[in-house]
Amino acid sequence: MTDLEKSMELLLTTFHRYAEEDGDGQMLSKKEFKKLVEKELPTFLKAQKDPKVVDKIIKDLDENKDQKIDFQEFLVLINGLSMACERCYVLQQKKCKK
């Protein structure tokens, strides 16, 4: 399996590992989403000052307002975080080249 295939597999299996906790299996409840963020994104969470940040993220991500986060909505979070990480990575690279 290539790195890119591995990356997508991890996205998928991680999402479903938490989504399956309440037996629904295909979507994250608020509770499951909070647990996912706490367990899988501890570094990101620690950097947040607002204690209500996870509730706000859920509100932003839940486009169809069904009180659940589906895989497509979940990918919006991953995109945002990946883009932020990539900007840090590029800045880091520039510093190293000086």
Place this chain on the structure above:
Amino acid sequence: MTDLEKSMELLLTTFHRYAEEDGDGQMLSKKEFKKLVEKELPTFLKAQKDPKVVDKIIKDLDENKDQKIDFQEFLVLINGLSMACERCYVLQQKKCKK
């Protein structure tokens, strides 16, 4: 590092590994993008019937028409593939439960 952090790291480092080949480092040229798809997505590529599929993908992804694929445009491809994989995963899960 958690699975989700690992997944995002792999996305980022894979993109930059190919983007850095021509020294530009931040965007994929057409040539670099083709190499990335051939090396990192062999299973996907083998399943495509159209020999021109990579050129078509580049055309679709290159939103700002600069003949390059930046990280944000690259994520659109990853989203599409991840969504397709997730649908297969869910169908597979349903079959297993029968």
